[in-house]
Amino acid sequence: xxxxxxxxxxxxxxxxxxxxxxxxxxxxxxxxxxxxxxxxxxxxxxxxxxxxxxxxxxxxxxxxxxxxxxxxxxxxxxxxxxxxxxxxxxxxxxxxxxxxxxxxxxxxxxxxxxxxxxxxxxxxxxxxxxxxxxxxxxxxxxxxxxxxxxxxxxxxxxxxxxxxxxxxxxxxxxxxxxxxxxxxxxxxxxxxxxxxxxxxxxxxxxxxxxxxxxxxxxxxxxxxxxxxxxxxxxxxxxxxxxxxxxxxxxxxxxxxxxxxxxxxxxxxxxxxxxxxxxxxxxxxxxxxxxxx
Amino acid sequence: xxxxxxxxxxxxxxxxxxxxxxxxxxxxxxxxxxxxxxxxxxxxxxxxxxxxxxxxxxxxxxxxxxxxxxxxxxxxxxxxxxxxxxxxxxxxxxxxxxxxxxxxxxxxxxxxxxxxxxxxxxxxxxxxxxxxxxxxxxxxxxxxxxxxxxxxxxxxxxxxxxxxxxxxxxxxxxxxxxxxxxxxxxxxxxxxxxxxxxxxxxxxxxxxxxxxxxxxxxxxxxxxxxxxxxxxxxxxxxxxxxxxxxxxxxxxxxxxxxxxxxxxxxxxxxxxxxxxxxxxxxxxxxxxxxxx
Numbered sequence: 001x002x003x004x005x006x007x008x009x010x011x012x013x014x015x016x017x018x019x020x021x022x023x024x025x026x027x028x029x030x031x032x033x034x035x036x037x038x039x040x041x042x043x044x045x046x047x048x049x050x051x052x053x054x055x056x057x058x059x060x061x062x063x064x065x066x067x068x069x070x071x072x073x074x075x076x077x078x079x080x081x082x083x084x085x086x087x088x089x090x091x092x093x094x095x096x097x098x099x100x101x102x103x104x105x106x107x108x109x110x111x112x113x114x115x116x117x118x119x120x121x122x123x124x125x126x127x128x129x130x131x132x133x134x135x136x137x138x139x140x141x142x143x144x145x146x147x148x149x150x151x152x153x154x155x156x157x158x159x160x161x162x163x164x165x166x167x168x169x170x171x172x173x174x175x176x177x178x179x180x181x182x183x184x185x186x187x188x189x190x191x192x193x194x195x196x197x198x199x200x201x202x203x204x205x206x207x208x209x210x211x212x213x214x215x216x217x218x219x220x221x222x223x224x225x226x227x228x229x230x231x232x233x234x235x236x237x238x239x240x241x242x243x244x245x246x247x248x249x250x251x252x253x254x255x256x257x258x259x260x261x262x263x264x265x266x267x268x269x270x271x272x273x274x275x276x277x278x279x280x281x282x283x284x285x286x287x288x289x290x291x292x
Numbered sequence: 293x294x295x296x297x298x299x300x301x302x303x304x305x306x307x308x309x310x311x312x313x314x315x316x317x318x319x320x321x322x323x324x325x326x327x328x329x330x331x332x333x334x335x336x337x338x339x340x341x342x343x344x345x346x347x348x349x350x351x352x353x354x355x356x357x358x359x360x361x362x363x364x365x366x367x368x369x370x371x372x373x374x375x376x377x378x379x380x381x382x383x384x385x386x387x388x389x390x391x392x393x394x395x396x397x398x399x400x401x402x403x404x405x406x407x408x409x410x411x412x413x414x415x416x417x418x419x420x421x422x423x424x425x426x427x428x429x430x431x432x433x434x435x436x437x438x439x440x441x442x443x444x445x446x447x448x449x450x451x452x453x454x455x456x457x458x459x460x461x462x463x464x465x466x467x468x469x470x471x472x473x474x475x476x477x478x479x480x481x482x483x484x485x486x487x488x489x490x491x492x493x494x495x496x497x498x499x500x501x502x503x504x505x506x507x508x509x510x511x512x513x514x515x516x517x518x519x520x521x522x523x524x525x526x527x528x529x530x531x532x533x534x535x536x537x538x539x540x541x542x543x544x545x546x547x548x549x550x551x552x553x554x555x556x557x558x559x560x561x562x563x564x565x566x567x568x569x570x571x572x573x574x575x576x577x578x579x580x581x582x583x584x
Contacts, residue, residue, distance in 0.1 A: 125417075127421065128420075128425055129417030129421030129422070129423075130420075131424070132465055133417060133420050133461050134461065161486070161491075169424070173469075173472075174424075177424075180459055185481050185482070185485040185491065187477065187478065187480075188468075188472055188479075190475075192477070194453070194477070
């Protein structure tokens, strides 16, 4: 038996198409257009690539993209002043400050300076709190993308047990809250968990978000379980290869033989993240401009 | 074998004594005194009793107690105006609006109107979010009290598995976050959980916060586990009795034979809640007045 492959690329494309249609419809009816501002500090190569993809996809769905680049040694006060201007700018519905920030900048302070109504990354404490409480909110993109992929397999999670491996603020904790909201029985496991294989083996849904290449083995997976692999790890370069191979937190070749459904890496959760960013921008736009 | 009884009454008294000593010390050094404002809308008898206990204990540890009573039909705007005045009042370090509120008042709106720095109930989304993210915050009193009782048994929860039965915003979800922060492997179970007895039986720590009398049976408890019973349920009155017996969410007489340690009801989590409210008021006072 081989698992169904959850095609994140196709699901993300569908989502982008739905967003584009809605943006076009709103533009035709009202003339209004959502805008997303992305702030990049410094020139970390991975961040550059990511910011570039965001800008292209933002424009592709019919939204306005505003890119702000600041030097790596920008004073924190200057970054905060930019955030304040974007908060006040009515053409900006979503604000994303690309992380990580240089060490001299207090990341928490910058995130808390963003207007929660424009916090399309869902990292502001108000939005994290609204998620915990179960109020409507902007949900962090990777957790939201993981949920949508799970929902392509399961209508509802009632009676299912889910394990989230990893307790980060940007993935593990919010994904656990989303699973709980959707009625899964949720276990959060992490580096201090005793007998992680047994904990994973008890779960109908496994979300791996720990950042350790192929940590979760095939023999840890319950037969027929749904596996969402959030990890993207680059292995050391092998002789003759241009660069190291990308792998997830799950040993895919093993797990695919046991699971009922599984996301590949790349092509699983990855493409969903930017699609969910656009979805959040549209949500923020509708809430701000039409009170929806 | 019979479990160690976790004496919430004694632990709460110790905590209040520590707080009183610190309040006296600060008063002697600086002349400043923490103040707690409690707002009661209407005259629900249980709320009256609870508010009365809070005021007495507040004064007993050397803090100032401000009680505000509003009629059950008070317009929401008037309650919000009172909250705004308390936010602005420098003598007030903590604000607690006693719940439940009458149906014509939007509870979320009232909670969100409280200055998060004075939100000693820990219900404001900013404080819930800071808890989720792991930032310093005011933690809701009953979850905090449950944690302190657990810490009277376990130094650290690394390698231990915990199950929280119940996913309410005021107990289940925050208690799960606290356990996770302290390195337990945490499972959140609830009404939709399949085979709850098996889920509970796997846990080294059980927190029952579901509001169903004696739902958790002794045979569900793993031998030697620590059991925190947050439930307080009054059973129907028996013939000849003045009122019904108080029981928790755990069948105490059964569980005490299996558990390693267990809280009684009453006298377990209950007394901790007000003690933790005073602790939060002191924390808010120190943060507001001395930036600690």
